[in-house]
Amino acid sequence: MGDTAGVAVSAVQSATGEIADLDALESACARHGADLVVDLTQSAGWLDVHAGRFAATVCGAYKWLLSPRGSAFLTVGPELAQRLRPLAANWFAGDDVWQSTYGLPLRLATHARRFDVSPAWHSWVGTEASLRYLHRIGTGHCTPTPPTWHAPSRRPRIWSRAPPRPGGAGAVSGA
Template sequence: MPAPVIVPQPLAAARAAFVGGAGYLAACTQGLPLRATLSASRAELDAWERGEATPAAYGAAVEEARAAFGSIVGVPADRVAIGSQVSAIAATVAASLPDGAEVVCVDGDFSSMVFPFLAQQHRGVTVVHAPLDRVADAIGPRTSLVAFSLVQSATGAVADSDAIIAAAATHGAITFADLTQAVGWLPVDASRFDLTACHAYKWLCAPRGSAFLTVGDRMLDELRPVQAGWFAGDDPWASCYGPDMHLARDARRFDVSPAWPVWPGTAAALAFFAGLDQVAVHAYTSGLGDALSDRLGLPALGQAIVTWPDADGSDLAALSASGIRASGRAGRARVAFHLWNTPDDVARVGDALPAKDRGSAEPAGS
């Protein structure tokens, strides 16, 4: 039986930063907004309504968010580019591969980390699909890049990044990790990967439409800025018109023009997470996950996301009928514990579900 989940005082205080959240176990689908995010977003709308919104103010919010994200994942701000969606970031990575490149992907990974590479097949790019626990073995001398979600969307399984990084280094392959289902509950050092992508609307609780790309040193020149626009310029305000192009010399060369209204709220959300002890957050959220696993007779895996087979959707339906917000993916029920959750949520889930053998917490080969 796992130890009782104790809420560290700083995290107990941090819970008050959210309006609510009891019974909401769907952070892996969409995070809940912080009070500060709601305040910043409403202030932006009010300023827009009054005709007082300015590009300079939006730009300042972008830079605050960029620096905060870099702090959270352990890279300097000049190695962080902004984006809108993981698929668009992955498309930039895919377009930068040479003709005939081989890419290793996870079998069953979220499509945003697979489709952009499949879409390059017209120029000879091939994709090798490997089970999560065999990704490192699938990397060989022909592999140009390995693309994988650090935490799998459908199962919550955590990739063996040490083995993947080691195998990629042996063969000179680029490592590209999607951190969307990890950052916010799992401590992550993005500097270990050549490239990472992260959409901030899930565990980082930002408005949807703000995403980040981190770029390792060797990729600054290898990655092609195929989405370059005025915001990627060395001086964006001097880059509004052609014909000359002078891109930023750091990761900002991969920036896309920001969807302005989402960035004040994003900056507020990321400032909050940058001020948290990520190790303590992981201990708390994964402790709740292990407590639920014990309640349901599943292996405790030290994860904030707990999934189990639910092919007919009966468990998800039972959770919904009890007022619990969860999700179902790939024939599995999925619950996620974040800072707003408490041991009461563990009890609510356990009480809502009928007693039965739920098998393994993660599918074979994950």
């Protein structure tokens, strides 16, 4: 096991349309004991990606999922979920939302719901309609055209198991 705790990458680079080699990244992360976190914002809705194979995925729904800004999705694998601490937990992160609304202590769910935050209600109304529409028409025929301009590819962001840097900032590099 090396010093790399995880690699975060966009499945599709927004400036170029380049599709990341997720199989190669997944293999490299497995060899080094690192978690692979994949941003699906530029790909969910047209690129077939099985989110459950990664340590975590994130997705802003406003792109290819045709949703209003404010709705997003997170998947967290069981191993990573055990190591994460919910930082924005509130009543909506409870096992039974309506039993979590009042009184202390905050009773978080034992499953992934413990990472939920109170929803942006209006955004989710639009997101539900968009997802129903996409489910009805299917997405197999949706293939975006990459932009014609060229921008340098972004390298995956890597975070380190190394001790925090002075001033409390985490060790992050573009390597």
